[in-house]
């Protein structure tokens with residue numbers, strides 16, 4: 001089938017950017033959005049033109065590298081599906097797709113569809129310390145995890161750090177991402193001494209980088225890892241808990 005594309009082109013952070021129109025005459029319904037861009041780029045290269053820059057890596061929905069906005073929706077029209085798994089089956093011959101970067105003030109465009117998502121990394125790094133003296137003896141307050149706690153921690157650990165939740169949020173909040181990190185780490189069998197300082201550092205870093213959560217719920221609808229909206233409540237729970245546990 002033939003698909004018409006309006007693709008965001010931007011040579012760098014200082015460029016204002018614009019949409020360019022393209023045609024892909026040989027698109028297939030089983031293609032992913034990224035494979036559509038691959039096909040477009042093959043044609044552009046054959047014509048001696050600059051290919052469209054976009055991020056991808058695993059193409060299996062597990063790395064978080066991909067992320068474009070399709071027809072105004074982060075990752076694409078299918079809910080809870082990463083761009084690398086968004087198929088074209090919902091489009092018909094002659095349809096037009098609008099493809100642009102993930103849109104958030106905290107994610108500046110580097111080139112075309114590639115954005116700088118390092119703000120997410122800075123939040124993760126803020127909590128990535130372990131204040132336990134390393135040694136051979138186990139910590140006195142370390143605990144074995146029960147099965148349910150381990151399952152819940154793993155559910156939160158499924159976050160792939162793609163940033164779609166931020167782009168979907170009218171406030172540019174990363175509450176779903178932050179809640180996934182805190183919900184995961186709070187249940188890990190580490191020293192309980194780290195839980196409060198980690199929550200303080202992560203929430204401080206998140207407040208510096210991102211907007212506040214208004215409980216719109218758009219984040220959970222686009223999240224490819226299926227992180228539930230209740231993760232945003234984990235942020236407040238861990239923040240409050242940290243206030244009352246200063247050590």
Ligand code: SF4
Pocket residue numbers: 158159160161162163164165166176177180219222223224225226227
């Ligand atoms: S919470 Fe979901 S949408 Fe947000 S960064 Fe993690 S995987 Fe992506």
Ligand code: FES
Pocket residue numbers: 055056057058059060061062063064065066067082083084085160
């Ligand atoms: S390319 Fe890895 S999640 Fe899409």
